[in-house]
Amino acid sequence: MRAIVIREPGGPEVLDWQEVPDPEPSRGEVLIDVAASAVNRADVLQRQGFYPPPKGASEIPGLECSGTVVAVGADVERIKPGDEVCALLAGGGYAERVAVPWQQVMPLPEGLSLVDAAGLPEVVCTVWSNVFMTARLRRSETLLVHGGTSGIGTMAIQLAKAFGSRVIATAGSPEKVRRCLELGADEALNYREEDFSTKQADVILDIIGAAYLKKNLDALAVGGRLVVIGMQGGRVGELDLGKLLAKRASVSAAGLRARPVDEKGAICAGVVRDVWPLIGAGAIRPVIEARMPMRDAADAHRLLESGEHIGKILLFR
Template sequence: MHAIVIDKPGGPEVLAWRQVPDPRPERGDVIIDVAASAVNRADVLQRQGLYSPPPGASPYPGLECSGVVAEVGPDVEAFRPGDRVCALLTGGGYAERVAVPWQQVMRVPEGVDLVEAAGLPEVACTVWSNVFMTARLRKGETLLVHGGASGIGTLAVQLAKAFGSHVVVTAGSAEKIARCLELGADEGIDYREEDFSEKVRADVILDIIGGGYLAGNVRALKTGGRLVVIGMQGGTRGELDLGALLTKRASVHGTTLRARPVDEKGVIVRGVVDNVWPLLDAGAIRPVVHARVPMSDAAEAHRLLESGEHVGKILLVG
């Protein structure tokens, strides 16, 4: 098969489309003929040498994919060859084939294009596990989503609205805010022009920025608020006002998804299938795709992601 190989850390030009050995199914594995993958910030960090795959994971980038089951290993009963699926991966999505534990595989929702389904697993599992499982967002509460026009943001907006929450987003342009409002967001804040911590009070904050927003996030929390940090685009360190945190009886959670054990990922995946997939089946929410790029031209897809001009997901089509 062919896959995107990273020989050395660097810019997008280090991504090379090469012939590599086919994956073989181990016990509990599903082999997927990949129709598409999607670009995530973690892939950029891996390319730069800043985010190595966990031990035992595929060396190729790609944390999600869609495609058709080619074969299954021993002890797999939930899937069979020919099934249309998408999957949450620990790596290896930028390839023509990938092996993945069956617990991380999901059938493609009815009415969702097979290629577009590649942009669902990582964002759906991230939003469901953080906003609903960890932060326990409830109907009527306010959710603040930083980076509302990102892949994660566009799904978080739709999912929170579907569950009856008030949604506020931050974004870097009036155009991106307009797109978020079209998806159901109630308010938008241009972070270039306004201080979000002076504009909103939230029960739950989903943050991809990290250290640079820590103080403002605590200020923006309501009493009993929950801050979930899932990214560090704004740095790894920030000043935490413990007095404010204690006074508000608030909490700060830091989470990652990639390195979790298979069983933990399986719990998240089942939650997504039970709670998110019915909304996709009903057309209440939808994938937001900015561009489809040939997988062999992954370098161009990385340049597009790093430009910050996209809204939603950038797909790599096999």
């Protein structure tokens, strides 16, 4: 098969469309003929040499895909060849075929094309696991989401609104602020001009990290929950424990890629049960900036790094 290979750590030019050995499904795995994958910030970090795949995972980038099942290994439940699916991956999505544990494979939600479904697994599973499973966002509570026009941000806004919460989003331009409001945010702030720390949120979903730690704590309501899922603004910050205690607040941090298969399977099962019906009803949609041929992954990475995109960038076969 052909796949995108990272020749060496570096810029987008190190991504090559090459022939590589075909994957084979092991016990408990499903082999998917890939229709599309999607570009995530983690792929850029891996390309730069800062985020190696977990032990045993494919060196090929790509943390999600959609496609058709072509083979199943022993001990696979519910899934059979011919099923159209999307899947959460630890790697291997930028390829013609990928093997993945069956627990991380989800049926295609109603109302979406096979290609567009590739924009769902990573963002939906990230938002569901962090905002709803870990932070326990409840109806009528307020969610503050940073990077409101990112893939994760656009999904967080829609999901929180669908479950009856109030949403404040931050974004980096007037156009992006407008798009956050169009997606359903009750309030959207241009972080270059406005101070989000004066707001009060029950849950904060943060992709920035250290640079926002103090302001995030200021913005937490009493009993608030801060969930850090990215470190674009640094990894080391100072936390005022006195303020944390006074607010009876909590801070957690979580990644998705390196979690055990059973944990990912539980997340995927929750997504299929509680989120897929919303997609079928048209209440939620992946926001897609561009659909590009997989062989042009370098150009897709350049678009992501430019910061000019809104939502997901897909790579189709």
